[in-house]
Amino acid sequence: MSVFTEVSRAQLEAFLQGFELGRLVEFSGIAGGSENSNFFVSCSSGDYVLTLVERGDVEALPFFIELLECLHQAGLSVPYAIADRQGICLQQLNGKPALIQPRLPGKHIEHPDPAHCEALGRWLAQLHNATVDTALARPSERGLEWMLSETRQQLALSSGAQAEQLDAMLCLLAQWQREDPGLPRAVLHADLFRDNVMFDGHHLSGVIDFYNAASGWTLYDVAIAVNDWCLNPDASLDPRRAKALLAGYASKRSFTPAEHDCWPNMLRIAALRFWLSRQLAVDQHSGQSGVLIKDPDHFMRVLQQCERAQTGLPLAL
Numbered sequence: 001m002s003v004f005t006e007v008s009r010a011q012l013e014a015f016l017q018g019f020e021l022g023r024l025v026e027f028s029g030i031a032g033g034s035e036n037s038n039f040f041v042s043c044s045s046g047d048y049v050l051t052l053v054e055r056g057d058v059e060a061l062p063f064f065i066e067l068l069e070c071l072h073q074a075g076l077s078v079p080y081a082i083a084d085r086q087g088i089c090l091q092q093l094n095g096k097p098a099l100i101q102p103r104l105p106g107k108h109i110e111h112p113d114p115a116h117c118e119a120l121g122r123w124l125a126q127l128h129n130a131t132v133d134t135a136l137a138r139p140s141e142r143g144l145e146w147m148l149s150e151t152r153q154q155l156a157l158s159s160g161a162q163a164e165q166l167d168a169m170l171c172l173l174a175q176w177q178r179e180d181p182g183l184p185r186a187v188l189h190a191d192l193f194r195d196n197v198m199f200d201g202h203h204l205s206g207v208i209d210f211y212n213a214a215s216g217w218t219l220y221d222v223a224i225a226v227n228d229w230c231l232n233p234d235a236s237l238d239p240r241r242a243k244a245l246l247a248g249y250a251s252k253r254s255f256t257p258a259e260h261d262c263w264p265n266m267l268r269i270a271a272l273r274f275w276l277s278r279q280l281a282v283d284q285h286s287g288q289s290g291v292l293i294k295d296p297d298h299f300m301r302v303l304q305q306c307e308r309a310q311t312g313l314p315l316a317l
Contacts, residue, residue, distance in 0.1 A: 003029035004054045005037045005094050012041070012050070015093050018084040019100065021045045036211060037096070040103065047103040049079060049208075052096035056141060056211060061097055063138045064210055065089050067131070067187060068101075074130040076123065077104055077206040104206025106198030114244035117229050119204045121248025124192060124225060128218045129253055131187035140190065140214035142273060144177050150276040165303060169272050172265055181217075182258050188221040189213055193228045219259045222249055223270035227302055235301035242311040255313045263313050267306045275299035 006029075013024050022044030030038040030049075037052040053061065065081045072080040079101035081089035091098040109116055140146075151173065155166040189196075190212040198206040222245075230241040249255075278296035 003037045005052050005096055007094060020085060049101050049103050051099050052093060058097055060138055061090055067136055067213055068210060070134060071130055076126060079104060079208050104198055106200040106205030108195050109199050112229050114240050115202045116199060117241045117245035118248035119202060120225060120229060121245040122252050123204050124221060125249045125252030127189060128186040136187050138214045140216055144173055147273055147276060148173050154279060181262050183217040183219050183262060184256060185215060186218050187213060188216045190221060192225045219262060219266050220270060223266040227267060227270050236305045237309045237311055239311050246314055250314045260313050264309060267309055268303055271299050271303040271306055275303060
């Protein structure tokens with residue numbers, strides 16, 4: 001979350017007049033991330049988060065609103081959109097689509113332990129269970145087609161060990177594009193990093209930033225989470241945390257034999273996806289004030305370490 005589009009106090013006060021949220025007390029931009037403009041907003045009725053949507057398909061915003069309402073109704077702590085006095089959730093502010101949502105309690109965990117990881121795994125399985133049999137569906141903007149295209153472009157600019165790594169991944173992506181591996185599907189969060197999850201102690205109190213959510217392989221969502229929550233300083237997987245996250249997930253939804261077979265390669269694909277998106281952010285936003293650029297080399301190290309990962313999925317009971 002960063003600030004690409006500034007909002008003045010007067011503009012925000014006028015915007016809030018359409019809601020039953022009371023008077024504006026204070027607000028501030030939220031630093032971090034690389035896609036939307038976000039602000040903490042304190043009103044006399046409570047604390048909220050205002051998001052101005054900067055990237056992606058505006059026509060998909062009703063999907064996000066419906067998804068978050070579905071998860072809210074399923075008992076998951078998520079930032080569902082608040083409707084104005086006319087019952088409308090999707091607004092406009094400074095020429096951008098705008099949503100205001102409750103600010104969730106808790107704090108981000110920089111150094112998760114196995115108990116945090118187990119709770120995250122349970123939550124992720126609940127997300128997938130809540131959406132698997134619904135009509136909610138959205139194609140990913142950064143799925144296999146996007147990864148194939150971006151990998152080809154980056155391969156043309158690479159050499160040495162990195163080029164070898166990208167060439168191997170290009171072959172894997174092409175193989176999975178030709179022949180779907182037959183994995184379970186649902187709606188994915190697709191960005192379940194530590195900075196998108198809040199905890200109160202070991203209680204998972206909220207998950208935010210669903211703007212990458214899309215239909216896809218549930219195992220891909222698990223791999224994205226493991227590649228962030230369960231890493232050692234050298235980017236290798238910590239078996240204790242990985243086993244805890246996977247066990248938490250399996251306690252709510254069992255893994256299939258096809259998922260067992262695909263797990264090592266799914267870790268690699270999840271690492272590649274975020275190396276590519278971070279490299280793209282460097283190319284597009286490097287030097288731009290107010291935008292946090294994350295190191296793409298981190299995920300190249302993760303990708304290299306995935307070759308040595310020993311932690312498999314838990315067997316079904």
